[in-house]
Amino acid sequence: MKDLKHLYYLENLLTEANNDLVRQAQEEGRLAVGNVCSLIPEVLLDLPGCFSVRLRAPRTGSMEVGTYYMTSLLCEFCRALVERAMEGGYEFLDCIMAPDACAAMNRAVENMELLKTCNKEKFFITYSDVPMKSDETALKHYVKQMRIRVLEPLNEVYGIDVSDEALRKAVEQHNGVSKLIRELGEYRKEESPRITGYEFHVFCLATYVCPKDLLIPILEDTLKQVKRRRPDEKSPFRARVVLAGSEIDDLDFIKLIEENGAMVVADRHCFGSFPGRDEIKLNDEEDMLTQICRHYMTAGQCPRYMNTDKINERKDYVDQLAKEYKADGIIYEQMKFCDYWGYERMAASYIMEHEYGYPVLSVDRPYVVGTSGQLRTRVQAFVEGLEIKKIHRRQ
Amino acid sequence: MDKIKQIIKVMLIGFAALFLLSWIIYFFNLDMKASVYLKKLMDKVYDMRKRDRRL
Amino acid sequence: MGKKMNSEKLGNFYYGNKTKKRREWRGAADTWYDYTRWLANWKVMAKFMMKPANLKGFFRYRWMGSYLAVPDFVDRHTEGLRGPQLRIAHKEFDFIVEHVCETIGNLFRADPACGGDEEFSRRVVVFDENMMSQIMNGFPNLQMVCREIPVVYTPSTVLQEGVLHYIDVAEEFGLPSDVCPMPAAELGCAIDDDFPQIGICAVNCNTTCDGSLMGNGVEARRFNIPTFQLAVPIRHMQESVQEYGAEEIKNCIKFIEEQTGETFDWDHYFKCMKTFNAETKLFREWLELSKTDYPQIIGNNVALYRDAYYQVGGGRDARFLQNDREITELGYQGYEKKVLCASEVRHRAVLWGVQAQYYTAFPIWLQNCWGILPLIDMLSLTSTSYYSEDDKEQAYLDMADLYMKMNMRNRSNGGYEVGVDDLWRFCEEFRADMVIMYEHIGCKAMAGYHGIFEEQARERGIHLIWVTHGLMDPRKASRKDMRGEVNRYMRAVLQEEPLDPTLEDFADDNNW
Numbered sequence: 001m002k003d004l005k006h007l008y009y010l011e012n013l014l015t016e017a018n019n020d021l022v023r024q025a026q027e028e029g030r031l032a033v034g035n036v037c038s039l040i041p042e043v044l045l046d047l048p049g050c051f052s053v054r055l056r057a058p059r060t061g062s063m064e065v066g067t068y069y070m071t072s073l074l075c076e077f078c079r080a081l082v083e084r085a086m087e088g089g090y091e092f093l094d095c096i097m098a099p100d101a102c103a104a105m106n107r108a109v110e111n112m113e114l115l116k117t118c119n120k121e122k123f124f125i126t127y128s129d130v131p132m133k134s135d136e137t138a139l140k141h142y143v144k145q146m147r148i149r150v151l152e153p154l155n156e157v158y159g160i161d162v163s164d165e166a167l168r169k170a171v172e173q174h175n176g177v178s179k180l181i182r183e184l185g186e187y188r189k190e191e192s193p194r195i196t197g198y199e200f201h202v203f204c205l206a207t208y209v210c211p212k213d214l215l216i217p218i219l220e221d222t223l224k225q226v227k228r229r230r231p232d233e234k235s236p237f238r239a240r241v242v243l244a245g246s247e248i249d250d251l252d253f254i255k256l257i258e259e260n261g262a263m264v265v266a267d268r269h270c271f272g273s274f275p276g277r278d279e280i281k282l283n284d285e286e287d288m289l290t291q292i293c294r295h296y297m298t299a300g301q302c303p304r305y306m307n308t309d310k311i312n313e314r315k316d317y318v319d320q321l322a323k324e325y326k327a328d329g330i331i332y333e334q335m336k337f338c339d340y341w342g343y344e345r346m347a348a349s350y351i352m353e354h355e356y357g358y359p360v361l362s363v364d365r366p367y368v369v370g371t372s373g374q375l376r377t378r379v380q381a382f383v384e385g386l387e388i389k390k391i392h393r394r395q
Numbered sequence: 396m397d398k399i400k401q402i403i404k405v406m407l408i409g410f411a412a413l414f415l416l417s418w419i420i421y422f423f424n425l426d427m428k429a430s431v432y433l434k435k436l437m438d439k440v441y442d443m444r445k446r447d448r449r450l
Numbered sequence: 451m452g453k454k455m456n457s458e459k460l461g462n463f464y465y466g467n468k469t470k471k472r473r474e475w476r477g478a479a480d481t482w483y484d485y486t487r488w489l490a491n492w493k494v495m496a497k498f499m500m501k502p503a504n505l506k507g508f509f510r511y512r513w514m515g516s517y518l519a520v521p522d523f524v525d526r527h528t529e530g531l532r533g534p535q536l537r538i539a540h541k542e543f544d545f546i547v548e549h550v551c552e553t554i555g556n557l558f559r560a561d562p563a564c565g566g567d568e569e570f571s572r573r574v575v576v577f578d579e580n581m582m583s584q585i586m587n588g589f590p591n592l593q594m595v596c597r598e599i600p601v602v603y604t605p606s607t608v609l610q611e612g613v614l615h616y617i618d619v620a621e622e623f624g625l626p627s628d629v630c631p632m633p634a635a636e637l638g639c640a641i642d643d644d645f646p647q648i649g650i651c652a653v654n655c656n657t658t659c660d661g662s663l664m665g666n667g668v669e670a671r672r673f674n675i676p677t678f679q680l681a682v683p684i685r686h687m688q689e690s691v692q693e694y695g696a697e698e699i700k701n702c703i704k705f706i707e708e709q710t711g712e713t714f715d716w717d718h719y720f721k722c723m724k725t726f727n728a729e730t731k732l733f734r735e736w737l738e739l740s741k742t743d744y745p746q747i748i749g750n751n752v753a754l755y756r757d758a759y760y761q762v763g764g765g766r767d768a769r770f771l772q773n774d775r776e777i778t779e780l781g782y783q784g785y786e787k788k789v790l791c792a793s794e795v796r797h798r799a800v801l802w803g804v805q806a807q808y809y810t811a812f813p814i815w816l817q818n819c820w821g822i823l824p825l826i827d828m829l830s831l832t833s834t835s836y837y838s839e840d841d842k843e844q845a846y847l848d849m850a851d852l853y854m855k856m857n858m859r860n861r862s863n864g865g866y867e868v869g870v871d872d873l874w875r876f877c878e879e880f881r882a883d884m885v886i887m888y889e890h891i892g893c894k895a896m897a898g899y900h901g902i903f904e905e906q907a908r909e910r911g912i913h914l915i916w917v918t919h920g921l922m923d924p925r926k927a928s929r930k931d932m933r934g935e936v937n938r939y940m941r942a943v944l945q946e947e948p949l950d951p952t953l954e955d956f957a958d959d960n961n962w
Contacts, residue, residue: 069901073628074894100684103660103862107898110866114902127865129685129694132656132663137701138681141694148690303664306656306679311667337628339894343637343664346624350450364626421485426492427469427525427962430518441512446643450623450671 001232004199004225006218010206014251015058017084017209018092025051025211026092031158034096036081036105038270039130039304041296042208043174043280044150044289045097047167049160051211053093054271056249057084060368069111070104075337076367077247078108085117093118094158097150099130101304102340126153133307134297142293151289167288171280177212178277180219184226185273188265189325192231197243197264198254204273205249237263239386241361242322244268244348245333246341253369257331260376261383265325268301268318269333275299275317303344315348319356328386329359331379336364359386453477455532455793460818461952468962469522480532487540491521491547498551503565507558511644514554516605516612519962520547523608526811527750530818534784535791538747538777542755545773549758554600556593561646575706576649576675578666579603579636580658580859582852583764585702587722588714592706596762597652601645602635603807606922607754609962610808610929613922616642630892631922632807633665640669651709652677653702656684658859659895678705686854686864695850720839723848726765727836732774734834739781740825741880744788746781749813749824753805756830757857793949796821797913800876802828802903803888803896804858806919809929816886819933819953820940825880828888829857831872862895870899870906877912884913886936890921915939929958 013019026032033045035052045052057080065086066079084090090112098109106127112118113125128149131138151162160166181204187194203222207215238261247270248254254264268274280295282288301314322330332349334341342364349362361382369375420426451458453476463470473488475481495517498504508514524547528539558564560571573591577583579598586594605612616638617631623641625634639645652675654666670677680702683691703714733756736747759770799822801813813824833855838844854860861869877885887903890896907914917935920926937954940946948954 071889071897071900073891073897078898100863100865103895104898107895111898111902114866127685129683129688129691132681133679137694137697140697141683141691144690144694304660306654306663306667306681308667308670308677308679334626336626337894339629339660340664342626342629343633343661343668346626347450347668349624354450362624417489418485421473421488422475423472424469427519427522430522431468434515434518437508437515437518438512440509441515444510448619448642450641450668 001194001229004195004222004229006222007199007202010202010218011251013210014202014205017053017056017058017089019210021210021214022051022053022092025214030211031094031154031160032092033154034090034093036096036109037099037101038276038300038302039099039101039296040097040128040150041146041292042276043170043292044146044167046170046173046212047154047160047162048169049158050154051213052208053210054208054249055081055090055096056209056271057081057089057367058249060084069115070107073337074107075102075104075335077335078104080367081108082111085112086115088117090118091120093123094120095123095153096125097128098125099128101130101302102338104338122157124153124157126150131297132304134300134305134310135307139290139294139297142297143290146289146293164288167292168282171282171288171292173212175279176216177207177219178279180216180223181207181273181277182279183223184219185266185277187226188263190231192233192235193263193265194226194229194231196258197267198251198258200273201248201254201264201267202251204267204277205251205271207277208271235263237261239263239328239383239390240265240326242266242268242318242325242327242330243272243333244318244330245345246335246338247271248333250367250369252371253333253365256369256372256375257379260379262329262331262379262386265327266321268321274321275301303340314344315351315356318348318352319358322358327358328390329361329382331361331363331382334364336366359389451475453480453532455530455790456818456950458530459952460530460950461954461956464956464958464961466957466960468960470525470961473525474529476532476536480536483536484528484540487544488521488524491524491544494548494551495520498555501555501558503558503561504555506564507554507561507646510563511601511646512615512642513601513605513612513639513644516609519608522962527754527814529811529814531814533789534746534780535751535789538751538780541773541777541780542751545769546754546758549762549767550600550604553595556595557597557600557646557648560595560648563646571648572650573710574649575710576652576673578653578655578657578662579632580662580761580856581653581655581680582761582849582856583766584723584726584849584852585653585699585706587764587766588703588716588719589706589710589712590715590718591712592710595649597645597648598636599762601639602632602922606632606635606807607810610924612808613639614925616644617923628892630659630661630890631920633661635922637665637669640672643672645672647673649675651675651706653680653706654678655680655853656682657853657856659862659893661892676705676709678702680853682850682853684863686851686860687867691854692847692850695854696846699846699849699853716842716845719845722765723837723845724765724839725768725771727839729759729763729765729771729774730834730836732771732778735778736781737826737834739785742785744785745791745823745825746784746789747777748791748826749817750811752830753813753827754810756832760832761857791823792817792821794821795823796946797884798823798825798880798882799884799886800826800873800880800882801886801888802873804862804890804893804921805829805888806890806929806932807922808924809919809932812917812929812932815933815953816936819948819950820936820946821949822884822886822936824886825882826876828861828873831876832857832860862893866899866902869896870902873903874906874910874912877910882912884915887914887916889916889918891918891926892921913939913944930955
């Protein structure tokens with residue numbers, strides 16, 4: 001297939017946390033709000049005058065300093081963030097809105113705070129207590145926390161407009177981007193798709209780490225291109241998979257999977273489009289903050305949600321995606337040393353295979369996958385297994 | 396009366412023997428040394444039991 | 451051999467086997483005392499085993515095999531002790547033995563595979579292991595059973611290999627080996643069909659950590675009873691979360707009421723909280739004693755026992771209060787006589803981080819080998835607030851506070867103010883020159899402060915000794931490895947000689 005025009009530009013952009021678009025937005029006077037977890041509603045950080053930057057540490061090599069502070073027992077993603085922060089990689093941030101969600105990420109942000117890695121005069125960090133259940137009591141708490149830990153500090157320190165009007169504008173922007181991403185993603189449903197999982201991931205990832213308004217023209221243009229794109233006569237992929245799990249901001253991971261024959265047709269992971277790029281539907285009856293929090297709470301697929309309904313919902317969700325995107329199998333992945341996904345991967349792999357009947361590949365991975373021979377082998381074996389199953393089904 | 400004395404004498408000897416035995420068991424840790432063998436046996440019992448092993 | 455501390459060369463008792471060669475001679479009075487307590491414990495255990503349901507349970511459940519080593523467990527926690535410390539240790543550990551027997555007895559009574567008492571089982575509310583129990587203070591007609599305590603928690607303290615089988619089972623099913631072994635063992639036990647199936651309903655909680663929370667969710671698949679997930683706020687020091695905590699408590703109470711048909715009894719609740727407050731008052735006195743030159747209730751004599759009455763007892767069992775009073779009396783006696791807890795006191799230490807379950811006797815080794823007094827440990831430094839004895843609205847907030855400040859969680863969660871800053875505050879209060887920092891390999895929460903602890907300890911001139919362990923899995927770091935880290939520091943940095951050279955290096959790898 002012909003290369004997508006903006007792919008190379010975005011790939012380059014994604015090699016830096018403080019990339020061109022981030023710098024452009026800051027030069028325009030907007031605030032860069034650091035985000036470390038999907039449990040802080042992203043849309044609250046994209047109010048007029050701000051833009052959210054989901055933290056990542058591209059091109060991470062050594063993590064020695066991060067490991068000294070956090071030991072080798074913790075998630076590499078968190079250590080990489082601390083390493084990058086110590087190198088000054090997040091000096092551009094105006095604040096970080098962190099939830100106390102997973103212990104490892106909380107420690108990473110606390111280390112950044114205690115080690116004074118961001119030295120702007122008005123820089124601050126807040127820690128929100130975010131819900132672990134999805135019910136009305138939790139919603140009330142969530143709304144309160146978002147008000148006092150996110151909106152009020154933005155307003156008090158930086159004078160950001162946090163009115164319902166402003167929230168509505170942020171939601172409109174979010175929905176605009178989400179609609180474009182969804183439309184792009186729909187092309188993955190095709191037999192011979194006009195966009196690969198890797199390409200899609202590049203565009204989707206960019207929407208998490210760059211000012212969204214500056215990406216909209218690129219996404220619109222890309223959508224037009226993809227509509228006109230001529231797919232390969234025969235799909236280069238031998239199998240179709242849903243990719244579910246913990247955060248993936250390393251493009252090489254999806255590249256590795258696709259190079260070995262499995263197309264990632266749906267992305268149910270942090271930095272992915274499900275559910276992160278769901279549109280937020282608003283009404284005129286309830287206050288905006290409550291509606292936003294309700295959306296993130298009910299749509300959220302983080303394994304941290306501990307009520308039984310949510311636990312079961314996560315499996316149904318992946319099942320639904322697999323059916324909708326006609327997946328042959330599911331890959332469950334987790335960042336090494338992630339407690340949440342360690343358990344979720346174990347349970348979900350078992351349940352999706354034994355109760356839902358899907359072939360499942362269950363892997364853990366380092367933060368930087370590179371060209372991991374081990375992962376390559378596992379994906380290859382999985383793809384071969386899927387092919388054999390397809391042959392048997394045809395017979 | 397003699398019979399009662401006899402009974403008391405036997406009881407005292409019995410208690411003394413029990414005390415000595417328990418003291419030896421206590422001091423030389425014989426209860427725990429015996430438990431080692433019992434544990435090995437019980438592990439075999441537990442291994443033999445059929446279990447509904449699943450998630 | 452004799453009355454004085456360190457008169458027995460304790461390392462010589464270990465000869466590479468499961469048990470020690472013999473028990474200690476502590477002088478006539480102390481040895482006689484220890485002997486009578488040994489008899490008493492066997493009496494409790496024999497009485498337990500005579501009930502048919504308990505005997506059935508012994509043959510049914512693998513974890514019951516661990517309890518064969520209970521006398522050894524008591525011996526480990528009284529090793530080298532004399533006088534008031536010996537008596538305090540026995541007061542605590544013997545009562546724990548009795549209490550655990552009762553708990554297991556209740557489990558088996560309700561278990562269809564053992565006692566089959568359905569009516570009793572319908573009065574049982576199953577609680578998560580690491581949950582406070584004060585909600586049950588308002589349900590006098592119901593029985594709370596912390597299912598995982600006698601099944602996983604206690605076996606791992608009695609026997610160092612107590613739960614390895616379960617950890618392995620969980621890993622066979624795909625659980626990564628880097629997660630905390632405690633929820634891993636619990637999950638493995640559930641997978642292996644080794645939990646008694648009892649109770650009318652269950653309450654799970656998000657204490658203590660991410661791993662525990664996740665493990666509960668997966669375990670619950672095996673238990674076919676209605677379950678309420680009690681979500682307790684993480685940032686427990688923030689005023690803004692208290693209301694949510696209280697709301698969740700109300701929801702939990704409502705759930706129990708609905709499932710059991712019982713109504714929350716406020717009178718009984720406040721009565722229990724009065725007892726709990728009285729226990730807290732006594733605990734505060736112990737802490738004050740520990741700040742003096744003659745601390746008495748320290749190390750092992752605080753750690754496990756505090757867990758038991760703070761969390762599991764919760765004020766419902768007045769025997770704990772009576773026991774506490776007797777312990778306090780012994781403490782004051784020791785203080786007045788200026789009794790030392792080691793033959794030579796060289797260092798005063800605060801123990802921070804999570805202790806190794808397979809080496810809960812480690813503080814005693816510190817005393818006996820190096821004269822390091824383990825004045826207090828992180829798990830015992832829980833809430834010392836007094837709670838309301840008459841205000842219902844305040845009571846909801848109090849219960850929420852207790853749940854948030856459950857052992858360990860009150861430090862591993864809540865921010866660096868409680869996990870790091872408070873450590874230095876306690877070092878000052880207890881006049882500690884040393885911190886023994888337990889580094890539990892599977893604990894992400896505390897490991898994340900590693901570098902900060904190092905730097906701040908250096909700034910304050912406090913000796914920080916890292917002791918790595920695997921919590922319930924000694925294969926990751928053995929007891930010997932743990933001792934080795936202290937030995938290296940004491941020799942290389944402080945250049946000291948041990949009080950008992952036989953304890954510096956001895957063969958206990960195989961020991962229970």
